[in-house]
Amino acid sequence: MSDGVVVLGVGLHPFGRFPELTIDDLAREAALAALDDAGITFREIEAGLVGRVGGTGPPVGVGTHLFAQLGQHGIPVTNVELACGSSSRALMHAADMIRAGTADTAMVIGVEKMERGMLRVGGASENYASLMGLNVMPAAYAMRAQRHMADYGTKPEHFAQVSVKSHRNAMSNPFAQYRIAITLEEVLNSRMVCDPITLYQCCPTSDGASAVILASEAFARTHTASPVFMRAWAGGSPVYDNGREGEGEGPTSLVAKRAYERAGIGPGDIDVTQLHDAFTPGEILTIEDLGYVPRGQGGPFVFEGGTEITGERPVNTDGGLLSRGHPMGATGGAMVTEIVRQLRRQAGERQVRNCRTGLAQNAGIGGVNVLVFST
Amino acid sequence: MVAAGGTQRVPLREGTFTIPEDGGPPRLCGTRCPSCGATYAGQRVICLGCARRGLEPHALSPSGTVWTFTIVRQQPPGSIMKAPYPIGQVALDDGPIVAAAFIDIAPEDVRIGMPVEMTLVPIRKDDNGNEVVAHAFRRRKEAAR
Numbered sequence: 383m384s385d386g387v388v389v390l391g392v393g394l395h396p397f398g399r400f401p402e403l404t405i406d407d408l409a410r411e412a413a414l415a416a417l418d419d420a421g422i423t424f425r426e427i428e429a430g431l432v433g434r435v436g437g438t439g440p441p442v443g444v445g446t447h448l449f450a451q452l453g454q455h456g457i458p459v460t461n462v463e464l465a466c467g468s469s470s471r472a473l474m475h476a477a478d479m480i481r482a483g484t485a486d487t488a489m490v491i492g493v494e495k496m497e498r499g500m501l502r503v504g505g506a507s508e509n510y511a512s513l514m515g516l517n518v519m520p521a522a523y524a525m526r527a528q529r530h531m532a533d534y535g536t537k538p539e540h541f542a543q544v545s546v547k548s549h550r551n552a553m554s555n556p557f558a559q560y561r562i563a564i565t566l567e568e569v570l571n572s573r574m575v576c577d578p579i580t581l582y583q584c585c586p587t588s589d590g591a592s593a594v595i596l597a598s599e600a601f602a603r604t605h606t607a608s609p610v611f612m613r614a615w616a617g618g619s620p621v622y623d624n625g626r627e628g629e630g631e632g633p634t635s636l637v638a639k640r641a642y643e644r645a646g647i648g649p650g651d652i653d654v655t656q657l658h659d660a661f662t663p664g665e666i667l668t669i670e671d672l673g674y675v676p677r678g679q680g681g682p683f684v685f686e687g688g689t690e691i692t693g694e695r696p697v698n699t700d701g702g703l704l705s706r707g708h709p710m711g712a713t714g715g716a717m718v719t720e721i722v723r724q725l726r727r728q729a730g731e732r733q734v735r736n737c738r739t740g741l742a743q744n745a746g747i748g749g750v751n752v753l754v755f756s757t
Numbered sequence: 758m759v760a761a762g763g764t765q766r767v768p769l770r771e772g773t774f775t776i777p778e779d780g781g782p783p784r785l786c787g788t789r790c791p792s793c794g795a796t797y798a799g800q801r802v803i804c805l806g807c808a809r810r811g812l813e814p815h816a817l818s819p820s821g822t823v824w825t826f827t828i829v830r831q832q833p834p835g836s837i838m839k840a841p842y843p844i845g846q847v848a849l850d851d852g853p854i855v856a857a858a859f860i861d862i863a864p865e866d867v868r869i870g871m872p873v874e875m876t877l878v879p880i881r882k883d884d885n886g887n888e889v890v891a892h893a894f895r896r897r898k899e900a901a902r
Contacts, residue, residue: 500831500833509770510769510770510773510891511856512833512835512836513769513835513836513837513880513891514836514837514838514844514858514891514893515829515833515836515837515838515840515842515844515858516844516856516858517833518829518831518833518844521827521829521844524827525825525826525827525844525845525846526825527827528825528826528827528869529824529825529869532825532869532870573830573831574828574830575830575831576827576828576829576830576831577827577828577830579827622805624848624852624853624854625797625798625846625853625854625855626824626825626846626848626854
């Protein structure tokens with residue numbers, strides 16, 4: 383392909399809690415790391431996009447504010463908000479610009495600073511859902527998990543195993559929020575939050591930033607001999623199905639099908655995957671949606687090690703949202719960073735063998751994105 | 758509807774559900790497509806099935822079954838529910854699936870497929886002394902309706 387889109391540089395600010403740092407600090411460090419990784423200067427960036435949900439710091443014009451600190455040479459800067467899927471959607475738009483020829487290079491910064499404690503959705507005002515205690519973030523995943531358990535016999539320990547694996551993977555990721563091993567018993571015996579989800583099956587709130595530089599293939603060829611291509615991307619919003627739980631984040635199976643078609647591949651071609659495990663059921667449900675295993679077999683597949691780094695289908699090799707952390711706006715870019723490191727054979731102890739094609743699935747309230755990468 | 762003590766019962770948010778004068782069960786306000794018959798929870802203008810513009814008001818079935826559920830173990834701020842409490846989604850008999858607070862059901866007793874029906878719970882008194890009520894679901898008393 384001569385009109386390909388290349389991921390030229392990736393960079394992160396570590397994920398965790400950094401009360402002394404602003405989003406400016408987080409974003410700048412990630413952006414500079416990505417520029418260094420790409421081997422270019424900021425003056426060579428032709429478009430800027432920022433994925434961020436909100437919280438502390440400037441609410442309006444955040445993208446221009448962040449990019450202005452890196453340099454000011456008049457590039458278009460665009461804010462993209464898709465809740466937890468913000469920076470992956472921003473990457474799709476950046477890739478569209480490059481494919482359309484309106485920019486040769488684009489930088490996507492994802493950044494977030496979050497408060498401790500359970501994420502509040504729907505605001506604090508007296509409304510029906512908050513009054514009746516329905517606005518509880520883990521409950522959405524818990525209800526999908528309950529349905530999966532009833533329909534397919536999935537067990538609590540299947541979900542818990544996702545957290546055991548993600549914690550183990552994060553131990554060799556210096557950018558991860560939690561780098562501690564945890565046993566199945568510890569996960570199952572941690573405080574129950576929303577049955578069957580225990581505390582250690584919930585991702586943390588986090589501070590952090592990611593930056594990804596995309597370039598046209600022609601530009602990239604002058605900077606790297608072994609480019610990683612962003613081959614295909616697809617996004618979607620919910621498909622109405624009588625109102626049942628799971629619609630809020632959109633149709634992963636439909637979006638994945640589109641992405642596979644655009645890439646000219648099938649689910650069997652994916653060697654490494656980063657997916658949206660805000661809570662442990664995310665991994666089990668999503669590997670089914672992506673077509674890696676038949677519907678209903680996600681639980682036993684994960685429990686038997688199928689998604690381990692050494693397994694048949696490595697998933698969330700960097701610790702995922704559960705252990706790497708989930709600063710909402712930064713998450714999509716972090717997923718892509720890990721995919722690129724895997725495809726470049728730079729993942730160290732986390733390296734997946736024979737890794738040529740990678741997939742990122744990033745979901746947020748309102749939509750889902752699937753991005754396919756290959757060497 | 759007149760509650761004990763002669764006060765009126767008023768919905769937490771007008772237009773969410775109806776309180777029949779005849780003592781019949783409260784029903785959620787939904788919409789129905791006169792063309793294709795698709796039924797929706799809440800107020801829609803355009804049919805998701807056939808794209809018809811202009812749907813009719815439709816009082817949804819007060820009974821259904823538990824589609825899925827969980828037990829909330831951590832007390833959320835600002836809620837009248839006391840953790841642990843069950844919440845879920847109810848598949849109403851006429852189609853739509855709606856978010857549901859459950860009352861008078863022990864958390865550990867909730868099961869997928871359990872028959873439930875709509876009921877009203879008192880929230881507070883308003884400035885006129887009326888009882889503000891919200892909807893919830895309880896175990897269905899009759900076997901079938």
